[in-house]
Amino acid sequence: MNQEKFMKKILAAGITNEAVSAEDAMEQMIKEKNRVLQIGKSFVIYDPNGKIMRHTAAGFKKEEYKVKVLDLVQMKEENHYNPLYYCRNEAEAMSYARYLINKLGNNNEETFMTRAEIALLTALLCYIKMERPKKEQNFASIMKMLHAQMNDIDMNTYHYLDDLFFNLEKKSMDHIAVKQWKVFQVNHWKDQRRILASLAAKLSIFDLPMIEQLTSTDDLELDQMKDQTTVLFVKIPTFNDSYDILTELLCFQLMNMKDCDHVSGWTEYQKKESPKKERHESKAIETPRTVDRASQIIKSTADNSIWDFV
Structure with a gap:
């Protein structure tokens, strides 16, 4: 169906008595193409302060559309969006890491710092997705x-x-998370501190309690939008761009899923014997704190499990 005709039909069914006319709302949706993303028969509408939703939600419901709302304005009583839910394999983990680091950086040039940040974030993403229970995959x-x-x-x-x-490598020396961690680890320890601090600063939005709750789970069903009739309203603040990375990542993931319907899943690494190696001994390791830490690790790995980070 022609998008403009369809939107006119929706607006006619859902018009309210508010000051903004249906024509004004439609003009925003049709002429400003960057605010409307069509996936099959479904739509994602970027909606400043929910103005468009107020004029169109009723019309979409009459057309038997599922109406979902990602509220980045008040962040309550709406749907949840967990980007990691839509990370389907190692290649996508690396792609998402590169996208996030480049988007959150000051320029598009990849320096050794950005490449190390990408490797570190890829290692963490792959570990979380492949080794942790679903409730921790966020x-x-x-x-x-x-x-x-x-x-x-x-x-x-x-x-x-x-x-x-180190413990994960004992499970499989070929694990992608281990390989990416080693790329990060070749840096001098002072550079590692800088890289860690830089990555944590770039991702600091996820430290906010509201964002942590919003992204802890997922019920948007983005991977099903192409085969369903769904409208997702993404309510965004008018003068606050702090959450733009979430809306941009959502769009990136949608386009990636649209282009790649069927992809291979995560590799299941079989346990392989790694070459025996001893850690470098230093005076620093002989402190009571690190000795106690080592004993805890030995105890936790006695059953070949991976050390729990929670």
């Missing part, structure tokens, strides 16, 4: 891991994520 878990390492890092000692990926 950005809140990513931030917990980053903060734990930042609080722990120092020269010549092994730390939180070092232990985690």
Whole structure:
């Protein structure tokens, strides 16, 4: 169906008595193409302060559309969006990491810092998606891991994520998360601190309690929009661009799913014997804190499980 004719029909069915006319709302939706994304028969409408939704939601419902709302204005009593839910394999994890780092950076040029940030975020994404239960597969878990390492890092000692990926390597030395972690780890420890701090700062929006709750789970069903009749209103603040990365990532994921309907899933790595290696010994490791930490790790890995970060 012609999009403009369809929108006119929707507006005619859902018009209200508010000051803004149906024609004004339609003009926003049709002429400003960047505000409307069509996926099959479904629509994603970027809606400043919910103005368009007030004029069209009733019309969409009369046309038997599912109406979903991602509210980035008040962030309550609406749907939830977890970007990690739509990360389908290692390649997409790396793609999402690169997209986020480049979008949140100051320029499009990839320096050694940005490449290291991409490798680190890819390692964390792959670990979370492949090794953790579904309830932990969200950005809140990513931030917990980053903060734990930042609080722990120092020269010549092994730390939180070092232990985690060391243990994961014992499960499979070919694990993509391990490989990406090693790309990050080749940097000097001082550079590692800078990279960790930079990545945590770029992703700091996910530390906000409102955003943590909004992205903790998912019920948008973005992966089903192409085959359903759904309208998703993304309510965005008029003068606050703090949450733009969420709306941009949502659009990026939708277009990726539209282009790639069927993709391979996550690799199931079989346990392989890794070459025996001993950690570098230093005086710093001999502190009571690190000795106690090592004993805890040995105890937790006795059953070949991965050290729990929660």
